[in-house]
Amino acid sequence: MQEAPPTPSPTSPAAPAEPLSHGLKQRHLTMLGLGGVIGAGLFVGSGAGIAVAGPAIVVSYLIAGALAMLVMRMLGEMSAAMPASGSFSVHAERALGRWAGFSVGWLYWFLLVVVLAVEATAAAQIAHGWVPGVEPWAWVLLFMVVFTVANLTAVKNFGEFEFWFASLKVGAIVVFLVLGGLAVFGLLPDTDPVGMTNLTGQGGFLPNGWSGVVSGVLTVVFAFGGLEVVTIAAAETDDPARAVGRAVRSAVVRILFFYVGSMLVIVTVLPWTAQQAGLSPYVKVLDAIGVPSAGQIMNIVVFVALLSALNANLYGSSRMIFSLAERGEAPRGLLKVSGGGAEKGGGSTGQAGGVPRRAVLASVAFGFVSVLLNLLWPDTVFLYMLNSVGAVLLFVWALIAASQLRLRARLEQEAPDALALRMWWFPYLTWVTLAGLLGVLLLMLTDDAARPQVLWSAGATALVLLVAVAREWRERKGPQVHERKPSALTGR
Numbered sequence: 303m304q305e306a307p308p309t310p311s312p313t314s315p316a317a318p319a320e321p322l323s324h325g326l327k328q329r330h331l332t333m334l335g336l337g338g339v340i341g342a343g344l345f346v347g348s349g350a351g352i353a354v355a356g357p358a359i360v361v362s363y364l365i366a367g368a369l370a371m372l373v374m375r376m377l378g379e380m381s382a383a384m385p386a387s388g389s390f391s392v393h394a395e396r397a398l399g400r401w402a403g404f405s406v407g408w409l410y411w412f413l414l415v416v417v418l419a420v421e422a423t424a425a426a427q428i429a430h431g432w433v434p435g436v437e438p439w440a441w442v443l444l445f446m447v448v449f450t451v452a453n454l455t456a457v458k459n460f461g462e463f464e465f466w467f468a469s470l471k472v473g474a475i476v477v478f479l480v481l482g483g484l485a486v487f488g489l490l491p492d493t494d495p496v497g498m499t500n501l502t503g504q505g506g507f508l509p510n511g512w513s514g515v516v517s518g519v520l521t522v523v524f525a526f527g528g529l530e531v532v533t534i535a536a537a538e539t540d541d542p543a544r545a546v547g548r549a550v551r552s553a554v555v556r557i558l559f560f561y562v563g564s565m566l567v568i569v570t571v572l573p574w575t576a577q578q579a580g581l582s583p584y585v586k587v588l589d590a591i592g593v594p595s596a597g598q599i600m601n602i603v604v605f606v607a608l609l610s611a612l613n614a615n616l617y618g619s620s621r622m623i624f625s626l627a628e629r630g631e632a633p634r635g636l637l638k639v640s641g642g643g644a645e646k647g648g649g650s651t652g653q654a655g656g657v658p659r660r661a662v663l664a665s666v667a668f669g670f671v672s673v674l675l676n677l678l679w680p681d682t683v684f685l686y687m688l689n690s691v692g693a694v695l696l697f698v699w700a701l702i703a704a705s706q707l708r709l710r711a712r713l714e715q716e717a718p719d720a721l722a723l724r725m726w727w728f729p730y731l732t733w734v735t736l737a738g739l740l741g742v743l744l745l746m747l748t749d750d751a752a753r754p755q756v757l758w759s760a761g762a763t764a765l766v767l768l769v770a771v772a773r774e775w776r777e778r779k780g781p782q783v784h785e786r787k788p789s790a791l792t793g794r
Contacts, residue, residue: 322387322457322537322538322621322624322639322656322657322658323456323457323538323656323657324538324539324540324656325456325457325458325461325538325656326457326458326460326461326535326536326538326539326545327458327461327539328539328545328548328549329465330458330461330462330464330465330535331461331532331535331536331539331545331546331548331549332548332549332552332553333464333465333468333469333472334461334464334465334468334531334532334535334549334614335529335532335549335550335552335553335557336468336472336552336553336556336557337464337467337468337469337471337472337610339370339525339526339527339528339529339557340468340471340472340475340557340560340607341471341525341528341607341608341610341611342421342424342604342607342608342611343522343524343525344525344560344561344564345582345584345600345603345604345607346581346582346604347521347522347525348522348525348564348565348568348583349577349578349581349582349583350521351363351518351521351522352518352565352568352569352574352577352583353574353577353578354510354514354517354518354521355510355514355515355517355518355521356504356505356506356507356508356509356510356514356569356574357500357501357507357508357509357569357570357574358507358508358509358510358514358515358518359518359522359565359569359574360562360565360566360569361515361518362515362516362518362519362521362522363518363522363561363562363565364558364562365515365519365738366519366522366523366525366526367526367557367558367561367562368558369523369526369699369735369738369739369742370523370526370529370554370557371554371555371558372725372726372731372732372734372735373699373702373703373735374529374550374553374554375550375554375723375725375726376702376703376706376725376732376735377389377390377393377530377533377550377702377706378533378546378547378549378550378551378723379706379710379721379723379724379725380393380702380705380706380709381393381533381536381542381543381546381550382542382543382544382546382547382550382720382721382722382723383543383709383713383717383720383721383722383723384396384709384720385533385536385537385542385543385546386537386625387534387537387538387621387622387624387625387628388403388407388534388621388622388624388625388626388628388629389530389533389534389536389537389622389625390406390410390530390533390698390701390702390705391403391406391407391410391622391625391626392625392629393702393705393706393709394406394407394701394702394704394705395629396705396709397704397705397706397707397708397709398701398704398705398708400629400631400770400774401767401770401771401774402701402705403629403631404626404631404766404769404770404773405701405763405766405767405770406697406698406701407622407623407625407626407631408626408631408632408766409691409694409697409698409762409763409766410530410618410622410694410698411619411622411623411626411665412690412691412694412762413691413694413695413698414615414616414618414619414622414665415615415619415665415668415669415672416672416687416688416690416691417611417615417691418612418615418616418619418669418672418673419669419672419673419675419676419684420676420688421608421609421611421612421615422442422445422446422608422612422669422673423438423442423673423676423677424608425441425445425605425608425609425612426438426439426441426442426445428601428604428605428608429441429605431601438677439677442673442677445609445612446666446669446670446673449463449609449612449613449616450616450662450663450666452613453613453616453617453620453657453662453666454640454657454659454662454663455657456657457538457656457657460613460617461535463610463613464610464613464614467606467607467609467610467613468610470603470606471603471606471607471610472560474603475560475564478564478567478584478587478588479560479563479564479567481588481591481593482564482567482568482570482571482587482591483567485571485587485590485591486567486570486571490591490592491592492592493591493592496570496571498570500569500570500571500572500573500574501569501570503573504573504574504575509574516745517749519742519745520742520745520746520749520752523696523742524695525561526557526561527695528611528614529553529554529557530618530698531614531615531617531618532546532549532550532553533546533550534617534618534621534622535617535618535621536549537621538656543720543722544722546723547722547723550723551723564584567587568583568584568586568587571587571590571591572586572587572590582600582604584600585597585600588600616662616665616666616669619665619669620658620661620662620664620665620666621658621661623636623661623664623665624636624637624658624661627661635660636658636660636661636664637658637660638658638659638660639656639657639658639659640656640657640659672684672687675687686758689754689755689757689758689759690758690759690761690762691759691762692752692754692755692756692758692759693743693746693755693756693759693760694759694762694763696739696742696743697759697763699735699739700736700739700740703732703735703736703739704736706725706732707729707732707733710725710728710729710732743756
């Protein structure tokens, strides 16, 4: 009976490089980091948070944003030291074992392809409102085909799509902050200074107490999901370690500024009681300060945000399943990549070399299935699928923190020079982050609306873990027909 190959140390020789291209540039990665989490959850979903927390939604965003920022710092530390297309799935395997890498990789892939259906359907509804003659299903088909083609060609095409999508979203936020700030001080035509009235009136800054702040955290924490794709994409740059470090440094603080700054403007300009769940608070503010066609402008921004998220999720899911296949945790046939040159140095050869096309097609195929389930049975089958990934992001973040606890100690002993980006106050802030994530999960269990997500997600996680453990047990008991590629700290 053969044992599984041992896990080499951080100082062991690196495995051969992944056959992916290096067509992404630093500007692509930076804008992906900035725009990756600015989506419909902020532009529309924040209204639900304001409705439960009042002006204290600012505190809710600070708490949720701090958790996301700490997780990204940990992930950035590991990705800068050990860049890989599987990112945190690879890190979990190196730190905790094959079961962890298998579980977090498949759970994250499932999360992306299910959420992809929500984004495609929501974008189709907006487009249908503009062109009623075209049915929503036709719009969904168009979006899926366009972004599938974009992801099947050179990776720089994905980078360019995301660069311009993110630029529009970031630009919209900046304009909103400027206009809102001018309105607060009465510097716009036909406006008077607002002062602190809306922050202290209508029940005060904490109209629903600290329980409202907690409810706000549960509402908004998932809006920060998506930053993880930056560390996945970093593996397709010329200098992954440097690129991911710069992207993480520039993204986390600015994103926190965009989110918290936006909320502060919204609850200062208008009374929090004017906001409603399901309606964009940005539209209400722009209407209040006299911006013409505010609703249509925000519809365009939300539409772009949804398409951007769809594109990023298709990319992230394809690279995650490719990484799983690379480590023997998914069908080996998904390892096939396109030829025609690997765009060394991010050159503009126009060739689509180094693209894992089968992994893209596998991800988009399940995405199509999810879309069909969303269109046919949105309140039954698809709702169960959506609930089954509702809390997966928190499980992923917790595994990132657990992996960083193990790998940081090993890297400091064996390869300290690899720690170009370090987690603050290690290990104390890592433990604080884990406690915070556990706290959010426990609070979700006490919330009637959030409880099904935790329970269904826990069930999905338990099922994946069971499969992972069963695979390891079978491999240890049965004959080894081939030697699996090592998953060293520096291997893949």
